[in-house]
Amino acid sequence: MTVIGTHRPTRVLVDEAAIKHNVSGEVARLDDQTELFAVIKADAYGHGLLRVARVALAAGARGFCVAILDEALALREAGFEQPILVLGVVSPEYVQLAAINHVAVPLVDAEWLESARPYLAADHPLAVHVALDTGMGRIGFRNLDDLRAVLDTITGLDGLQIEGVFTHFATADDPDTSYFQEQVAKFKQLVAAFPERPRYVHVSNTATSLWHAACNGNMIRFGVGIYGLNPSGRAIEQTPYELQPAMSVVSALVQCKQIHAGDAVSYGATYRASGDEWIGTVPIGYADGYPRRMQGFHGLVDGQECTIVGRVCMDQLMIRMPRAYPAGTKVTLVGQDGNNVISLQDVADYAGTIHYEIACAMSERIPRESINPVGA
Template sequence: MKASIHRPTRIEVDLSAISHNLQQVKSHLPSKTQVFAVVKANAYGHGSSVVARSLLEEVDGFCVSNVDEALELRQAGVTKDILVLGVVPVGALDLALAENIIVTVASREWLEIVDKDLLKGLRLHIKVDTGMGRIGFRDSRLINEVLADLRLHKAQVEGIFTHFATADQVDETQFQTQLAAFKQILTELDDIPSLVHASNSATSIWHADTVFNMVRLGNVLYGLNPSGRALSLPYTIRPALSLVSELVQTKQLEIGATIGYGATYTSSGEEYIGTVPIGYADGLIRRMQDFHVLVDGHICPIVGRVSMDQITIRMPKPYPLGTRVTLIGQEGSATISAQDWADYLGTINYEVACLLSDRIPRFYR
């Protein structure tokens, strides 16, 4: 999707906030811990290529979801290590080999259909499923067999990792069970790869004493609390993303006027209504009706249904065309956060950030 650069709706990303957040987490980790920045899903909506380039001197590598995201970083000039966390189709292994991209091995079945000639020199990490139930090996015997096979074919097995399902929750029962399972598997391996990692953002924040020798930092880099509001952060992080637009029309409606598809809103008196060019095609989904935005520091409710490209808001007074509208960020003393959106929608801040579409141009400072 082409970014709509001639529309006033825009995302503003503070790269210094991302760097600040990274340093906050790193300062609480063992000094020799390798740090990989997770920039999958367009860096959680922040712009993967720009974010990755801004962190080149501060991290040891990057994590992405798939090989296309890795190739995008390579094409943007990112030369540091890139680990693909998901399963790479065997037909794309030649690209991974050519571009020095690290691939995850998650099953014996995948390995059985790989052209063994492609394994020579291929950089790999082994994924262990300790309780997520998605991808990964579940017993050490099979891992040992796979490791032997990979080394026989001259593959470079550099890491082994797992992923915790509940590191961002108050109840640590599941987390401790997974941690114990991962440690047990490591003790049963004939040869442990040099990089061992199990810590995402939540684990690195609230279980820093359990990290191995590498962490994968995602959500926290962008100034988002991985737990939502369940756990308090032990140090200060700064939101990196703001979402803003402008008024493109204002009008005064009489009492009893209806607004939007389905005529779901009727004015209760003479009301000042502003139109803002953003809608569900941009990630402001229809269920955001009755939420609010900020204009001149005032909370202004979204009235009427969210359209594909526009919303209407009720304002305390008329404002001129071009007046700034803040949808995520600070305006005066008032703030709207991605977590506020998540609370209203009954979801998580990760989803809010990732839903912001590529139609919204990103600007960096």
């Protein structure tokens, strides 16, 4: 059971206006035939599934992509009636549940189809998107003969209809486009096996749509861009429109103390004061998704950059401040305060990972609060 920490000052703030700006900016770049499906798996990359679903629709999204069937069912339970595609493989025994709830699932190989067959029902046909593995090495058909054989089998099946065909690029966020082009060529070769063009043909994640829009097909799976994050990290600085980061992580000092030369801070006593120092304690730690390895990085105390000293604990961390600040003083771990900004990318760089992982890892223990709310 996840207990949400409403009685401590740590919060993930989600800027709804930024989400709306990011989605509507992308919708404006699409041609009339192309629909934006908002990728809101993993609790909308940590931003809150239902909140982001609502704002994305208000901004022009036409459907949703999630990773697992349960995320799709949560959307249905909340009353969302738009098309939903599960991107991950759904266990064949659950395809009837998917079909009844009008949730589309990937068809990845002949073995999956055989296992799903006993669960198909003509009165609730299952919508599938045929996954083509053009070079990601993850899910889908790699081989033309296997694909043809399955397409032939499907022709005689009442309980299943092909709603889409898709692939996923491994390097759409890379300035070197050679592998991307190989995947495009493979996609064209495989997609030619379809006797007729399915309702949805889609290949684009955020990076593909931003930088290779010519490939888009008639639907895009727009994920990280919703949240205002550059999918390439820092590799491709230019984006066709300004992405506005939606997530901030804030807390407040719960204690301030003075320590003296030689005094240690936190587990392992890895930090020792070199003179009189003011140390603030902040109630966030690695159990909240703030990585343990952030010792030596910084947060903003009342807008001022201050170094995190000593090891980050499970639920708390300590920060060195230029002077005493009272308990309750605002601390920003991600976001802007005054002229200083800490981006998710900055945190990811220091932690040796990507911003996707930092955003998703922010634990459910931290309450999410909307700022700049967007009406329905």
